[in-house]
Amino acid sequence: MSSLNGNGNGRQRPGVRGQPEVGQALWRGVSQIAAAVRPTLGPTSRLVAVSRPSGAPELLDSGATIVRRLIALPEHDANVGAMLARAVIWQTHEAVADGTATAAVIFEQAVASGLRALAAGADPWTLRRQLECVSARIDAELAAMARPVAGKARLTRLALLLCHDPELAPLIGEILDVVGPDGQVEIHAAPGRRCGRDYAEGMHWPGGVVSPQFITDQASRRVALTDCGILISDLDLSDPTEIRLILDQARAAGLGALVITAQRLSDAAIGALLTDPLPAFAVTLPGAGETARMVAQQDLAVLTGGQVFSRAAGDTARQITPSSFGQARIAWADRDLFGLIGGKGDPRALRRHIAGLRAALADGRDRESVARVRERLSKLLGGSATLHIGGATATEIETRKENATRAVTVLRGILIDGVVPGAGGAYLACRRSLLAATSVATTEAERTALQLAIAALEAPARAIIANASHEPAAILARCERAGPGFGFDTVTGQVVDLAAAGLHDSAAVARAAVRIALTAAGQALTIDTVVSPRSPATATTPLA
Amino acid sequence: MTAATTMTQEPVGTAPDVVHAFAASPRYADEPIYLSARDSGLWRSDDGGLSFDHVYASPVPGRPVTATCIAFAPNFASSGIVFAGAAGAMLRSHDAGRRWRAIALPAPPPLVTCLTISPDYDEDGVILAGTLEDGVLRSDDRGERWRRWNFGLLDLTVYCLAASPGYATNETLLAGTETTLFRSENGGRSWRETAFPESAAPVLALAIGHDDTIWAGTEHHGIWQSSDHGATWRGSDQGFITGAVNELVLAEGFSLAVLPDMILVAGHPEWDWRPALTGLGDGGGCPRGAIAGLAAPSGIGPDATLLVQQRDGLVRRLRISDQD
Numbered sequence: 123m124s125s126l127n128g129n130g131n132g133r134q135r136p137g138v139r140g141q142p143e144v145g146q147a148l149w150r151g152v153s154q155i156a157a158a159v160r161p162t163l164g165p166t167s168r169l170v171a172v173s174r175p176s177g178a179p180e181l182l183d184s185g186a187t188i189v190r191r192l193i194a195l196p197e198h199d200a201n202v203g204a205m206l207a208r209a210v211i212w213q214t215h216e217a218v219a220d221g222t223a224t225a226a227v228i229f230e231q232a233v234a235s236g237l238r239a240l241a242a243g244a245d246p247w248t249l250r251r252q253l254e255c256v257s258a259r260i261d262a263e264l265a266a267m268a269r270p271v272a273g274k275a276r277l278t279r280l281a282l283l284l285c286h287d288p289e290l291a292p293l294i295g296e297i298l299d300v301v302g303p304d305g306q307v308e309i310h311a312a313p314g315r316r317c318g319r320d321y322a323e324g325m326h327w328p329g330g331v332v333s334p335q336f337i338t339d340q341a342s343r344r345v346a347l348t349d350c351g352i353l354i355s356d357l358d359l360s361d362p363t364e365i366r367l368i369l370d371q372a373r374a375a376g377l378g379a380l381v382i383t384a385q386r387l388s389d390a391a392i393g394a395l396l397t398d399p400l401p402a403f404a405v406t407l408p409g410a411g412e413t414a415r416m417v418a419q420q421d422l423a424v425l426t427g428g429q430v431f432s433r434a435a436g437d438t439a440r441q442i443t444p445s446s447f448g449q450a451r452i453a454w455a456d457r458d459l460f461g462l463i464g465g466k467g468d469p470r471a472l473r474r475h476i477a478g479l480r481a482a483l484a485d486g487r488d489r490e491s492v493a494r495v496r497e498r499l500s501k502l503l504g505g506s507a508t509l510h511i512g513g514a515t516a517t518e519i520e521t522r523k524e525n526a527t528r529a530v531t532v533l534r535g536i537l538i539d540g541v542v543p544g545a546g547g548a549y550l551a552c553r554r555s556l557l558a559a560t561s562v563a564t565t566e567a568e569r570t571a572l573q574l575a576i577a578a579l580e581a582p583a584r585a586i587i588a589n590a591s592h593e594p595a596a597i598l599a600r601c602e603r604a605g606p607g608f609g610f611d612t613v614t615g616q617v618v619d620l621a622a623a624g625l626h627d628s629a630a631v632a633r634a635a636v637r638i639a640l641t642a643a644g645q646a647l648t649i650d651t652v653v654s655p656r657s658p659a660t661a662t663t664p665l666a
Numbered sequence: 667m668t669a670a671t672t673m674t675q676e677p678v679g680t681a682p683d684v685v686h687a688f689a690a691s692p693r694y695a696d697e698p699i700y701l702s703a704r705d706s707g708l709w710r711s712d713d714g715g716l717s718f719d720h721v722y723a724s725p726v727p728g729r730p731v732t733a734t735c736i737a738f739a740p741n742f743a744s745s746g747i748v749f750a751g752a753a754g755a756m757l758r759s760h761d762a763g764r765r766w767r768a769i770a771l772p773a774p775p776p777l778v779t780c781l782t783i784s785p786d787y788d789e790d791g792v793i794l795a796g797t798l799e800d801g802v803l804r805s806d807d808r809g810e811r812w813r814r815w816n817f818g819l820l821d822l823t824v825y826c827l828a829a830s831p832g833y834a835t836n837e838t839l840l841a842g843t844e845t846t847l848f849r850s851e852n853g854g855r856s857w858r859e860t861a862f863p864e865s866a867a868p869v870l871a872l873a874i875g876h877d878d879t880i881w882a883g884t885e886h887h888g889i890w891q892s893s894d895h896g897a898t899w900r901g902s903d904q905g906f907i908t909g910a911v912n913e914l915v916l917a918e919g920f921s922l923a924v925l926p927d928m929i930l931v932a933g934h935p936e937w938d939w940r941p942a943l944t945g946l947g948d949g950g951g952c953p954r955g956a957i958a959g960l961a962a963p964s965g966i967g968p969d970a971t972l973l974v975q976q977r978d979g980l981v982r983r984l985r986i987s988d989q990d
Contacts, residue, residue: 321817349775469843
């Protein structure tokens with residue numbers, strides 16, 4: 123097998139290549155990538171060694187990490203297929219943080235079956251459209267198969283399957299049980315070898331006190347006020363009279379303390395605030411960037427029941443009235459952060475706001491915007507959890523952090539979408555209905571797509587069984603005879619009722635893996651021609 | 667108990683200041699202890715409510731601490747442990763309410779509105795307290811240390827709490843708030859809102875049956891029932907339930923609902939509420955005459971004796987009789 127590391131020694135042959143050369147090269151590339159990650163499938167999986175320029179090889183068990191080490195195949199013609207497979211793996215990782223090897227083997231089998239169908243005369247575009255229909259059908263079946271998961275014990279068992287870390291798994295299970303699928307979880311390295319967790323109340327944003335003189339507790343280096351009013355603004359408060367006006371309005375509102383959020387306060391304005399008898403402090407606007415600040419203000423307003431005063435809307439300090447202020451049970455700040463506990467806004471309005479964010483999360487297609495909405499949502503739910511990860515070495519800590527991050531991501535998906543039978547059993551269960559559909563298919567293309575998907579759905583179970591050093595064909599036949607819901611437990615070596623044996627996979631991961639793989643396979647099968655441009659001349663010295 | 671069940675009442679004793687809660691020990695050596703939470707602190711009676719001793723006022727002379735709610739530990743008969751909520755503190759007694767110790771709560775000092783103790787308290791030591799503006803406080807060391815657990819609790823004004831009878835296995839709790847009902851399935855560490863109709867809130871009283879049926883008493887909209895863990899709700903449609911339902915008590919075969927001036931009874935399985943006793947206030951709707959609490963030291967059933975205490979301190983003994 124060619125080395126998968128580095129650019130290789132082959133030179134690119136410029137030109138245009140068509141079928142059957144393209145299909146054969148595509149297959150070589152796809153199969154090499156699938157072969158690189160297939161060993162990582164299943165509980166009795168194996169490691170993949172990636173050589174390094176010097177020193178010991180890197181031993182990896184994550185499909186996404188393995189393909190990140192791959193720059194290109196030495197054989198450039200096969201590289202097109204390799205990069206397609208790499209993209210499938212990476213897309214799956216980005217979408218659900220797991221299932222990368224599953225997606226790779228489904229993609230590989232779908233491409234193999236598809237190329238044979240094309241060689242037999244199938245039309246690639248028709249086949250692609252039919253594959254998309256079959257993919258949607260499989261997705262619906264997996265969704266219907268999913269069962270909800272709740273409770274610390276179940277989450278801990280699933281966490282253990284994901285991270286293989288007996289110390290981390292109960293911590294992760296507990297955290298997810300407490301904060302739920304939308305809650306904020308931060309993962310940090312801890313000094314020492316032990317792991318731990320803690321929970322923080324309320325919500326916080328980046329952006330601390332505008333002046334260290336507001337810090338009243340030197341031991342903790344923070345200031346905190348209770349039962350205070352909050353002025354939510356992006357105003358530029360440079361005139362001390364504006365501060366005095368705001369303070370007067372706060373007193374008229376019966377407030378015993380005040381927090382001002384603003385774009386900027388002048389030294390004179392800070393002085394006016396510090397010298398007034400009403401306890402108060404000022405913070406810079408939460409959020410980095412204008413959009414982030416705007417949404418932070420919106421969230422603060424709902425949380426505390428206050429009004430937003432915005433320069434863009436032409437608002438000024440003179441418009442502030444006693445009813446303008448939000449309120450909170452506790453407000454605190456240090457040099458970097460500003461936080462609230464117990465916002466006193468209308469709970470009904472808060473629930474509607476959160477429902478709106480959840481709807482935005484469900485609709486979100488852009489990963490970055492989904493992450494931003496999730497962060498807002500997690501702040502509004504009333505707290506956060508921090509997982510502290512220790513280890514003997516920095517490398518161990520980093521590895522444990524990666525595993526924990528992946529486990530948390532997958533468990534969130536499980537809390538939202540539930541679980542399906544594991545060990546490839548969910549895919550095998552889908553095969554049954556596809557087989558029935560094959561006999562009533564109305565077109566040859568439909569029948570071909572169904573058969574292609576049936577073969578592809580078997581691939582994960584085959585790989586898992588083979589990785590456990592068993593003969594896949596014989597085991598799969600036993601699973602088929604046992605009936606729906608049965609699969610192979612590689613640890614015990616028995617065909618078992620998967621649900622009863624506690625063998626589950628995330629429904630979100632199972633659905634994403636097959637959807638991405640079959641969609642990419644449909645696209646790959648429509649590639650008819652590959653154009654390799656001439657490589658530009660290179661030199662290490664400037665041209666004369 | 668049948669649809670013909672009635673109650674009779676007679677005044678027993680009085681008290682000088684406003685009563686917020688009234689409770690009786692569960693079968694304490696067959697001589698029940700009654701505790702009364704008042705503006706002036708905690709009061710204790712061991713003579714059936716005829717007289718009360720002032721057992722807790724305040725650690726600071728001249729600054730009484732208002733006591734707001736009372737909860738007897740499930741193992742009270744052997745341990746003598748009682749908890750009482752107060753403005754800014756938790757009170758605990760180990761000697762059946764004779765002496766009390768104040769335990770600090772997380773700052774700022776919350777006003778405790780309600781208490782619920784885990785049915786499995788012997789094993790887990792879990793107690794929860796609802797507060798007026800700080801959500802839910804939780805202790806898992808028998809009340810020694812407390813912290814707020816408000817993940818997902820989007821309304822921090824908690825009026826009532828209830829633990830599932832099967833708490834030892836399902837860790838299920840409910841919190842009634844100003845705007846809706848929340849449910850926890852991890853012993854109060856996090857909460858999720860139920861589908862309780864917002865228009866029927868605030869929720870002032872809760873009870874959970876052994877079949878997991880949930881009963882919620884509201885301020886203006888009667889009594890609501892859910893048989894599917896809060897996913898759907900059915901409201902009582904009797905027009906006479908016009909006052910605040912402050913307490914719900916479930917018993918074998920029937921249940922009681924305590925309103926400011928009447929007690930309702932509903933037989934199982936019809937759950938058709940009807941007045942068992944009316945006019946218990948001063949008849950003019952005066953708030954000081956409203957019922958503050960109902961005590962049933964030997965349970966609720968035919969020929970049982972109950973005590974109710976009004977907010978003005980008047981104690982009345984009730985007798986339940988079946989008129990078939």
